[in-house]
Amino acid sequence: MAVFSRGFGGNRTPSDPRIPPGxxxxxxxxxxxxxxxxxxxxxxxTLDISDVDGHxxxxxxxxxxxxxxxxxxxxxxxxxxxxxLGTMWRGVPVExxxxxxxxxxxxxxxxxxxxxxxxxxxxxxxxxxxxxxxEYDGAALAPVHGGPARLLVPHLYLWKSAKWINGIELRRQDxxxxxxGFGYHAYGDPWREQRYEGD
Amino acid sequence: MEFSNDLAVDGxxxxxxxxxxxxxxxxxxxxxxxxxxAINSLAEQFAYVGGPGSVLRCADCMAVVARLVKxxxxxxxxxxxxxxxxxxxxx
Amino acid sequence: MKATDDIPQxxxxxxxxxxxxxxxxxxxxxxxxxxxxxxxxxxxxLVFDVPGxxxxxxxxxxxxxxxxxxxxxxxxxxxxxxxxxxxxxxxTVQAISDGEVSPYLVETMAPGxxxxxxxxxxxWFQWTEQLTEPILLIGGGSGIVPxxxxxxxxxxxxxxxxxxxxxxxxxxxxIFYANELYSIGQSNSDVIIDxxxxxxxxxxxxxxxxxxxxxxxxxxxxxxxxxxRVYVCGPSGFVEGxxxxxxxxxxxxxxxxxERFGPT
Numbered sequence: 001m002a003v004f005s006r007g008f009g010g011n012r013t014p015s016d017p018r019i020p021p022g023x024x025x026x027x028x029x030x031x032x033x034x035x036x037x038x039x040x041x042x043x044x045x046t047l048d049i050s051d052v053d054g055h056x057x058x059x060x061x062x063x064x065x066x067x068x069x070x071x072x073x074x075x076x077x078x079x080x081x082x083x084x085l086g087t088m089w090r091g092v093p094v095e096x097x098x099x100x101x102x103x104x105x106x107x108x109x110x111x112x113x114x115x116x117x118x119x120x121x122x123x124x125x126x127x128x129x130x131x132x133x134x135e136y137d138g139a140a141l142a143p144v145h146g147g148p149a150r151l152l153v154p155h156l157y158l159w160k161s162a163k164w165i166n167g168i169e170l171r172r173q174d175x176x177x178x179x180x181g182f183g184y185h186a187y188g189d190p191w192r193e194q195r196y197e198g199d
Numbered sequence: 200m201e202f203s204n205d206l207a208v209d210g211x212x213x214x215x216x217x218x219x220x221x222x223x224x225x226x227x228x229x230x231x232x233x234x235x236x237a238i239n240s241l242a243e244q245f246a247y248v249g250g251p252g253s254v255l256r257c258a259d260c261m262a263v264v265a266r267l268v269k270x271x272x273x274x275x276x277x278x279x280x281x282x283x284x285x286x287x288x289x290x
Numbered sequence: 291m292k293a294t295d296d297i298p299q300x301x302x303x304x305x306x307x308x309x310x311x312x313x314x315x316x317x318x319x320x321x322x323x324x325x326x327x328x329x330x331x332x333x334x335x336l337v338f339d340v341p342g343x344x345x346x347x348x349x350x351x352x353x354x355x356x357x358x359x360x361x362x363x364x365x366x367x368x369x370x371x372x373x374x375x376x377x378x379x380x381x382t383v384q385a386i387s388d389g390e391v392s393p394y395l396v397e398t399m400a401p402g403x404x405x406x407x408x409x410x411x412x413x414w415f416q417w418t419e420q421l422t423e424p425i426l427l428i429g430g431g432s433g434i435v436p437x438x439x440x441x442x443x444x445x446x447x448x449x450x451x452x453x454x455x456x457x458x459x460x461x462x463x464x465i466f467y468a469n470e471l472y473s474i475g476q477s478n479s480d481v482i483i484d485x486x487x488x489x490x491x492x493x494x495x496x497x498x499x500x501x502x503x504x505x506x507x508x509x510x511x512x513x514x515x516x517x518x519r520v521y522v523c524g525p526s527g528f529v530e531g532x533x534x535x536x537x538x539x540x541x542x543x544x545x546x547x548x549e550r551f552g553p554t
Contacts, residue, residue, distance in 0.1 A: 003320050005356040005405045007398045008364075032250035036202035036261055044200065079251050113200065115263075144206075159251050179251045183268035183275040196270040205527050208550045214411045215353035215367060218316040227413035242414030243548070 016085075018075055020190035023083040029145065030082055034178065037143050038113040038164050045148055047132070048167040049097065052105045059097070064132070064149065067092045072131070074154035076161075077190040089152060091133030094125040098168070107174040110151055110160075111167030118162050118177035119186070120153065122170065129155050132165060157188040157195070202261065210241040213253045213267055217241075220274055221286070229285040230255075234262035236282070318355065318406045319343065323399055324378070329466040332385045333432070334396045335371060338378065340407065345374045348443035349416040349436045349521070349549075352381065352409035356391060366391045369436035369523075369549075370410065373446040382466055384432045415521065415549045419447040423516030426508060426541075427455045428532050430524025433551060434459075434466050437523055441474060441481070451515070454482045458502050458528070460489040502532055507539040519545050526550040 141147030146163030237259035252268035268275040372380035385396035475483035
């Protein structure tokens with residue numbers, strides 16, 4: 001038997017088609033984390049890309065900066081129900097980073113400084129909707145929001161956009177990351193409200 | 200590379216959700232870290248909450264000692280990072 | 291951080307106040323707002339009638355659950371501000387501008403309105419009258435709330451334990467319980483209340499406004515009732531800073547209990 005709190009509005013029904021089902025709009029940029037915030041020196045930063053055949057390529061920060069990057073706007077949808085529209089970023093498209101890799105990888109496991117992981121089908125990284133970003137709102141990405149660089153995959157719930165990215169592991173078989181397989185959906189499409197396993 | 204704990208709260212934050220599983224208040228439970236062996240009360244461990252789930256980390260070495268997720272119809276509990284929990288039940 | 295090489299013996303583990311570890315299930319209870327008062331322009335004390343509530347220990351908290359008409363729920367934790375009393379408890383809520391729950395509690399909820407709460411929760415961060423050693427309370431911002439419960443409990447049970455409170459707030463306008471703290475300090479010779487301002491203070495303050503520093507921290511005392519036990523509460527950064535200062539000032543890590551608030 002629920003006790004209703006008079007006047008408590010909480011969740012606003014989205015009338016804006018840019019807001020997926022079950023989400024509410026925020027002007028804030030909430031900071032949520034599974035662990036302490038790493039502070040990585042750019043001189044020490046690396047992005048490790050490993051392919052299915054064992055081939056490994058390690059990018060330094062300077063090498064990342066040498067790659068063509070683009071500025072873009074994205075809407076963010078967190079599984080904890082907040083949505084932030086129109087955020088501005090600069091980053092390198094993941095397909096540029098994975099340019100030289102084999103084609104028989106079907107999945108990727110993303111690794112972060114601090115141990116966080118998340119998994120994605122390879123197409124979600126290669127078809128123009130995923131970047132490794134290093135600037136937010138015109139300034140260098142702050143550690144608390146995932147800097148110096150994070151993954152951004154705006155068409156999936158934000159837990160897939162791994163902060164403090166330091167590795168992309170290409171795989172033939174899918175392997176579930178930190179939250180997937182612990183109650184959360186393996187894919188995470190906000191438009192089909194795929195929050196939890198079984199949704 | 201350094202880590203900063205400014206987002207951490209303490210284990211008290213997960214006491215409520217944990218009470219749904221344990222049926223008692225476990226904030227004084229002595230939790231042993233599987234990584235470094237340190238024993239601290241649940242209340243003293245570091246908790247990262249508010250995201251998809253709650254992550255409890257060892258106050259001494261920051262390794263994950265427990266995870267908790269609440270879905271609409273279930274609670275997921277992962278105690279793999281803890282070697283032992285000691286919960287007193289007699290007054 | 292603690293030394294990890296000495297494994298605590300069974301009797302030394304969890305130096306907790308006696309008698310608090312009963313296996314009592316914690317369930318959601320209905321609570322009705324009875325009364326309220328503003329502590330500052332943006333913080334409000336809410337007084338709830340809670341049928342079935344028997345008692346709590348100073349320092350414990352409750353989980354609050356709000357349910358909207360469409361079934362949407364939100365939960366938050368708040369420290370209990372009042373001393374133990376059957377059927378009634380108080381919390382003090384700081385309104386956070388973009389918050390989901392605190393603006394409702396501070397600006398909208400009216401006497402007669404209801405919510406659900408669960409507790410008391412927290413067997414670690416507590417003061418009870420069995421503890422007779424000197425107590426040092428250090429609160430930052432809304433971290434004062436559970437410490438105020440401890441102070442009020444000390445008065446309620448007429449304890450003789452020497453209490454000292456260091457209350458760090460941005461300005462005098464940010465101070466909760468201002469009048470009550472003043473009268474407690476005036477009428478209890480064993481209770482010392484120090485208000486420290488971090489941004490701007492009063493014209494005749496001897497202390498220059500600023501963050502807590504080593505010179506603000508009293509040294510531990512070692513009396514017949516024991517050595518100083520310390521409780522620190524506030525935002526995570528404040529608690530980390532204060533804990534380091536306490537240790538630099540000679541307080542043992544095992545004598546310090548902390549409770550950190552996060553962003554809500």
